[in-house]
Amino acid sequence: MTIQQFTDYVKKMQHYEEALNVIYWDMRTGAPKKGLAQRSEVIGTLSASLFDMQTSEELGELLLALEAKKSDLDYVTLRLVEEVRKNYDQNKKIPAEEYKEFVILQSKAETAWEEAKESNNFELFLPYLEEIIQWQKKFIQYWGIKNGSPYNTLLDLYEPDMTTDVLDQVFGDLRESIVTLVQKIADSSNKPDTSMLFKHFPREAQRELSLEMLAQLGYDFDAGRLDESVHPFMIGLNYGDARITTKYDENDFRSAIFGTIHECGHAMYEQNIDAKLAGLPLATGTSMGIHESQSLFYENFVGRNEKFWEHNYERLQHFSPAQFGDVALGDFLRAINMVEPSFIRIEADELTYPLHIMIRYEIERDLFNGDLQAKDLPQVWNDKYEEYLGIRPETDAMGVLQDMHWSGGMFGYFPSYALGMIYAAQWKHAMDKDIPHFDELLEKGELLPIREWLTEKVHQYGALKKPFELLKEATGEGLNAKYLADYLQEKYTKLYQL
């Protein structure tokens, strides 16, 4: 009886989440601007109702009742109780009044960050950033120290059981090998010609090609749709509705094509979760890093692969003949895999991207576990860019102010992006044993076995298994950056003929 009650209760919370997500999707794909003010009130009302449900005494009692008879619970219910408990504590341990104060601060801090970025004035943002960090430190006290250090408590929010010990090691290994590689590339005279990337590619044609790519990758259009938004995203509304957006830049087709492939990786994760989890909060990715490993697997290991383009290059030429008609496939591949240290994370290439993440990680770690002060961030940021990437930002707008994450209090999130790349390389290494003809499949455009392998090892479980559990079962080992380092080494040595 209690199990049924609990499941119904949890499903009802999911219904509110889903309604909010439909509204969120709508706001970002074309809701008319004059309706937005009132739409925000709708979000406020539904969020408040949801928060009441998430922190109710009733839910607390249901959790206690089920936790008292854990040994009687089936595995799905057990994991469900664990997940709901984690969220319940996260919401409940912070006094409601304080949380309200923090939400108000968040919104002010975001505005201050926007202004600071626009006017290139870190000082405008600093007092808010300091307050946000103070609040996070207070929340960590409420939540309790996890795995031995305050920052590990934050890491655990996005990547269950992740620690600085693990990250220091894998990021350390990786950094060394990437920095060496980037240096060699910088010294190489073998530079790709990238001018063709920025020629005009009509919007409608980009959309057609995006749809073709999605079909080829295995996206289920009966369980999703493709729309446009300013920033591409995937949103899993429910078990049968994982939507993708992309952005058509007529002067740089890469944002649409690679964006679509990336989001498709996210969406196929959501679309292929076991039906028995439908309607439960377990019917989603198990962590930010694992989710990112799916999108990056498709973006990098499929979408930037030579064989993939052997199959698709003719279609690309068909959709933008003036742009690609005279460009040899090899030149195109070198262009889309160009490496160049740059200031902006979201525009970085595959090889230098992890360095951007490591810088943010080290800063966050030292803010929470060490004695780094917010006021010193511009200096530390620039020093690290110079050390790791060999370039020094001339302005804070292009430096420490570029990402909005910290203005919302999202500390502990950045590592997921690099973890996604590390996981993805581990999946690829394991997949190679089961699918030795991977490249051949890409060349023929037969991508289904790839998606099926990922479904078997990752997708189906949703949040039923934790990241390290999935990794262990699929690859036989823990987090290991070696495979990513090897892949990058091999790929870029070949591309740049180092």
Added chain:
Amino acid sequence: MTIQQFTDYVKKMQHYEEALNVIYWDMRTGAPKKGLAQRSEVIGTLSASLFDMQTSEELGELLLALEAKKSDLDYVTLRLVEEVRKNYDQNKKIPAEEYKEFVILQSKAETAWEEAKESNNFELFLPYLEEIIQWQKKFIQYWGIKNGSPYNTLLDLYEPDMTTDVLDQVFGDLRESIVTLVQKIADSSNKPDTSMLFKHFPREAQRELSLEMLAQLGYDFDAGRLDESVHPFMIGLNYGDARITTKYDENDFRSAIFGTIHECGHAMYEQNIDAKLAGLPLATGTSMGIHESQSLFYENFVGRNEKFWEHNYERLQHFSPAQFGDVALGDFLRAINMVEPSFIRIEADELTYPLHIMIRYEIERDLFNGDLQAKDLPQVWNDKYEEYLGIRPETDAMGVLQDMHWSGGMFGYFPSYALGMIYAAQWKHAMDKDIPHFDELLEKGELLPIREWLTEKVHQYGALKKPFELLKEATGEGLNAKYLADYLQEKYTKLYQL
């Protein structure tokens, strides 16, 4: 204090309505099919929460408190209390258990109706229809007899204060004049050539033209958007978001163009309500009939007007040159205004349309106020079609089973469609005094003064004024079918050279 509490409470209910409407819109404009089952559960959860709010003791007490000091209330609050009271009683007077039973029946009856229509078997639907009617009669007892007869109680749900006395009179007058006109047209040898209507008109071009028309009519794209759906509709999500859908039939462009113009009339009503009503349930049309008068005004008095097409015909030819290049404007106008008695209401022309409504009205009236039995409906239906339209349906699928309204218990709704035409003609008659150069404006494509007149007389008030009040203030009289009869007489005498 109570006023603030009451207003906040009412606004919160509106937030739930708005969330449900965003979901409804999404379901009809492209939500992927595999997500629909769970989306229905979301609707179920939010609707149940909304129903709890709509029928709560708290709301009952707030209403009583405000009703006790009516003389202290400003006009907006007074009307708000009246409207909320009407809905509260409507929801509250039916015992919750009985209402639940009815909702279950509704869903079964809709399925039975679909099957009956598909297999042309009225007997499949009959037992459900009988039960639905019994429930409606029971509800009328709970709600109380309004204005002297049971059917008037139902009419009042959609058209406040409307009665059979009024309808019998206006419909009677109108029927006579329409039947005579239809007969003359049937006897005329001057038949339009309509073959050009059904030639291929590409979807994309129809969309372009629809967008142009919306801009010309005065639709505010910052407060709405145009999408496609199986059945065109307008949905007012909030004060700044009135969306339109249309349907592109490549072999009959009329559904998109006239559908878009029609829905635009509805949308401009919602877009131009006084800002002081924003967020309140008064920020909507005051009745179904008045709402329909706005859509029909634009569809018929603007969209089928000769001068409107003098301005727009070149654009039409531009978008479908093979179809219209060789067709003279006059021939086009005769084609889009063709009159022909037909079986299906939603496909009927402007002149015969009211006859379809009158038949349904008389049947409903006699079901609730007289002794007409559900089992006799096919016979009565066919007899009336023969009498009014001169044609007899050969199957029930093309007859009594064609509309879904009754399967959902929507009795009293049909008259609104014809009332919309009568009101529209009354607005037109009154407008002619203020805007004598109406035709000239159409010819120049300058439609703003028309929308402004309607905003001044109708739109701005939302549901603040009742239908008869609006009518009286704008036209100086009550409901009067004479203007519609005169308009039809003049228009079709000229078109068919009778």
